[in-house]
Every structure is written in C-alpha cells, then in structure tokens.
Amino acid sequence: MSTYMNNAATSWPKPDPVPKAVFDFMVGRGANLARGAAAGRDLETMDMVMECREKVAALFGGHKKGDPRYVSFSSNITESLNIVLKGFLKPGMTVVTSSMEHNAVIRPLRSLEKKGIKLEILPCDSCGKLDPHGFESLCGSKKVDMLVIAHGSNLCGVIQDVDSLSKICREKDIHFVLDTAQTAGVIPISASDLDLAALCFTGHKGLMGPQGVGGILWKPSFAEVCDPFVEGGTGSFSHEEYQPKSMPDKFESGTPNLPGIAGLLAAVRWIEEIGIETIHRREEELGSRLLEGLKAVPGVVFHGSSEMEGRLPVFALNIEGLDNGVIAGQLADIGIETRPGLHCAPLAHKTLGSFPQGALRLSVGFFSSEEDVDRTLDAIKALISQG
Ligand SMILES: Cc1ncc(COP(=O)(O)O)c(C=O)c1O
CATH class of the missing domain: 3.40.640.10 (Type I PLP-dependent aspartate aminotransferase-like (Major domain))
Structure with missing residues (x-):
C-alpha cells in the first residue's frame, strides 16, 4: 500500500x-x-x-x-x-x-x-x-x-x-x-x-x-x-x-x-x-485534516505557521527527540513517501530555525485521500510511541 x-x-x-x-x-x-x-x-x-x-x-x-x-x-x-x-x-x-x-x-x-x-x-x-x-x-x-x-x-x-x-x-x-x-x-x-x-x-x-x-x-x-x-x-x-x-x-x-x-x-x-478553485478547496480540506491531526500529536514541532490560512498544504516539522531522516526512512519502509532534509532551500531552513538538521516535509495533493492523511498520522504516532 x-x-x-x-x-x-x-x-x-x-x-x-x-x-x-x-x-x-x-x-x-x-x-x-x-x-x-x-x-x-x-x-x-x-x-x-x-x-x-x-x-x-x-x-x-x-x-x-x-x-x-x-x-x-x-x-x-x-x-x-x-x-x-x-x-x-x-x-x-x-x-x-x-x-x-x-x-x-x-x-x-x-x-x-x-x-x-x-x-x-x-x-x-x-x-x-x-x-x-x-x-x-x-x-x-x-x-x-x-x-x-x-x-x-x-x-x-x-x-x-x-x-x-x-x-x-x-x-x-x-x-x-x-x-x-x-x-x-x-x-x-x-x-x-x-x-x-x-x-x-x-x-x-x-x-x-x-x-x-x-x-x-x-x-x-x-x-x-x-x-x-x-x-x-x-x-x-x-x-x-x-x-x-x-x-x-x-x-x-x-x-x-x-x-x-x-x-x-x-x-x-x-x-x-x-477548475483551480475546486483543486484548491480539495487540497485545503486535506491540508486542514493533516494539520489538525499533527497538532494533536505530542512532540510535533512545526517550522512555519501551524494555521491553514495563507498557506499551501505543505508542512515542515520535526518530532522531539527523533531524526527527520530516520523517520522519513521508517515511513518509506511502510510505503509512506515524504521528504526529509533541507529541500534545496538552506536559507529557508535558516529562516525557520531548522538548519542544519532539516525537517520532515509532508505535502498532500489533489489525488490524496482522507485515508492517506489518517494513515500518515497513525504511522507518525506509532513511531513516536516506539521512540
Ligand atoms: C519554490 C520552488 N522553486 C523552484 C523549484 C525547482 O523546480 P524544478 O526542479 O522543477 O526546476 C522548486 C522545486 O521544488 C520549488 O519548490
């Protein structure tokens, strides 16, 4: 899957x-x-x-x-x-x-x-x-x-x-x-x-x-x-x-x-x-679901705003005590594709305070589903509980 x-x-x-x-x-x-x-x-x-x-x-x-x-x-x-x-x-x-x-x-x-x-x-x-x-x-x-x-x-x-x-x-x-x-x-x-x-x-x-x-x-x-x-x-x-x-x-x-x-x-x-409006609405819906879910996970630290307003459904985060590269690798092992590291944007990471460790980036798209979002949230929670 x-x-x-x-x-x-x-x-x-x-x-x-x-x-x-x-x-x-x-x-x-x-x-x-x-x-x-x-x-x-x-x-x-x-x-x-x-x-x-x-x-x-x-x-x-x-x-x-x-x-x-x-x-x-x-x-x-x-x-x-x-x-x-x-x-x-x-x-x-x-x-x-x-x-x-x-x-x-x-x-x-x-x-x-x-x-x-x-x-x-x-x-x-x-x-x-x-x-x-x-x-x-x-x-x-x-x-x-x-x-x-x-x-x-x-x-x-x-x-x-x-x-x-x-x-x-x-x-x-x-x-x-x-x-x-x-x-x-x-x-x-x-x-x-x-x-x-x-x-x-x-x-x-x-x-x-x-x-x-x-x-x-x-x-x-x-x-x-x-x-x-x-x-x-x-x-x-x-x-x-x-x-x-x-x-x-x-x-x-x-x-x-x-x-x-x-x-x-x-x-x-x-x-x-x-229609771009339909695409935008759908992405916002999925983005909000992901954002609200992430906010409820203890240990998640956002780089950038933790509100949906004025943004795209692209989220940069770290999890206290865990390495974003390791988490991304563990998620990839169970079929969840994300991007860790510095995202070709070292200056942006310096601005958000996530340089040099980088961040885990999650980004939904028009073809993502509620199930994709929930599966990702469950997997992150499971990784945190395993330490
Ligand atoms: C804001 C921004 N600019 C430029 C690029 C470079 O895009 P491409 O690799 O398609 O040239 C990217 C790719 O992630 C981007 O997000």
Whole structure:
C-alpha cells in the first residue's frame, strides 16, 4: 500500500489523460517542431505546441489573457529562472529576493553576485512571511531593478503577499519575477493583475504535467530587454547566423521536450475542466485534516505557521527527540513517501530555525485521500510511541 505525501516534490499520480497524451504523441505523431516539410504530422505538432502556449497564456494571463507567443518552454522552472535572471541582470544592477527562496533562485543569484550584480536578501519572519514594508523601505533607500520571489514556499507552504509587493514594484518601476513552482495550477495567478515581468513555471508539480517541461510567461516589453541564455537552432530564420529576436524563438533553441509539452497540454486541459478553485478547496480540506491531526500529536514541532490560512498544504516539522531522516526512512519502509532534509532551500531552513538538521516535509495533493492523511498520522504516532 502506497501513501504519497510528497506532492511538493512532484505531483503524483497524474491525471489519466497526461501519460496518455505523452504516449500518443510519441507513438502517433512524434514529429519535430518546425523542422519538417509541413507534412500532416509536422502541422499537428505545431498545432499541439501552439495550443499549449494558448492554454498556458490563458491560465496565467489574467484579464489580459496573455499572448501565446510570449509563452516560452523550458525543461523546468530552474531553467526558466536562469533564463530570466541571467538574461536580464547586468553588473551594477540590484536584485532583491527573500530569505525563503529555493536554490533555483539563490544559486543563480549568488553566481550573478560574483559578476557584479548587487544582491539584497530580505529576511522573512519565523513563519517565512516576507513583510512588504521591508521591501518598500529598501526601495526607498536604493534603486532596485528586479524583485524575484517564490509565490509559495516549498518548505512550509507560506504564500507571500504578492499583491502588495506588485504594487510597490509598479510604483517604483521594478521588474517583478515570480517563481510559481508551488502555486501554479493550485491557486489562481494573474500575471496581468500582478504586472509580472516574467511568470516562471514548472510543469510537473501543481500543473500536473510530466517532469522535464516548464516555461515562462513574459511581459512583452521585458522579453525584449532580456538576452537569450541559450542560442542555437530554432527551426526558423535558418539563413541567419544570429539568434532571432522574435518570440518565442528567442528563448527556445534546440528541440523542445515535445512529449512533455503534449503531457502539459493534457494537464492544463484537465485543470481547466476541474477548475483551480475546486483543486484548491480539495487540497485545503486535506491540508486542514493533516494539520489538525499533527497538532494533536505530542512532540510535533512545526517550522512555519501551524494555521491553514495563507498557506499551501505543505508542512515542515520535526518530532522531539527523533531524526527527520530516520523517520522519513521508517515511513518509506511502510510505503509512506515524504521528504526529509533541507529541500534545496538552506536559507529557508535558516529562516525557520531548522538548519542544519532539516525537517520532515509532508505535502498532500489533489489525488490524496482522507485515508492517506489518517494513515500518515497513525504511522507518525506509532513511531513516536516506539521512540
Ligand atoms: C519554490 C520552488 N522553486 C523552484 C523549484 C525547482 O523546480 P524544478 O526542479 O522543477 O526546476 C522548486 C522545486 O521544488 C520549488 O519548490
């Protein structure tokens, strides 16, 4: 019997149409993108990729819907963030981030810092929340070029106040880049309401797609001022030795993950059908059940908030006297999958006071059940009583 409590790492299982779409693409179509003679299979592939751009633009675009040409695909959000950060930031510029970021943000920024980009890391409180006033006062004291933060934490699930941060960015003319790894597909996000320069996404978590596909929804004016991070064949402008400036080719060199895009398209269609509100409600229900159950277990210490409000159903905890790695191993032995350790987010653990020992992370998803939650709670209680 398997109980999956690691949806923050990747969602599982996937909706049935997702693996089917990957299989059907590989078996039935399988043509490369814009690298054929416009045979039937070539055209079908182009249509499939365009439809996926349209769905992503509609999902994240908000009232302006988003322009599908300004959706570029990547392998994952780590690549998306690298494309945006390294494509825009130049020596002398200032970029601001928070102390709750994943290494997908922190590592590229640390490497850019060595090249002369000024990096400011705003401290978050003990629940991982970033205070927009802290950002505002920093912006009052120096010129800031970019803000990049995660919408929702992969460690303790805290959701940042992106509305207030966006307002400040708008007032001060700062490019706002959002890491939606944990929130895309799970809570509504509007790139136009937030006036995002770039919304970076990964396909395999809340978006329910396969691993190996992600992307960026760009604000057109921002895409224009970013340099491409990878250059090469685009299947277009083949007479040119220079990278095309037109979108989305500018940021999409080399053969894309077409089976992944086929799966992502099926996943976004599925999300549209179910509705993000329904997904969110269901995850909150399961999250509340898990949270209330954990609160009743003596010895459980939460890192981050112990309330359901303003968070995702992602919980970081330790159990007094027990090692989180050992507990995770014992849970895995009985088929309960979690993630211990530092979750690629050492700074976030430092913020929440769980560095260097790390924490046990439990994260439910849309396909989790009440039985999964109860089985996990019973197993944790049993481990505690065994000492
Ligand atoms: C907040 C956040 N950002 C970035 C990433 C990196 O995602 P990926 O491995 O899909 O690039 C993750 C993955 O857990 C994450 O939770």
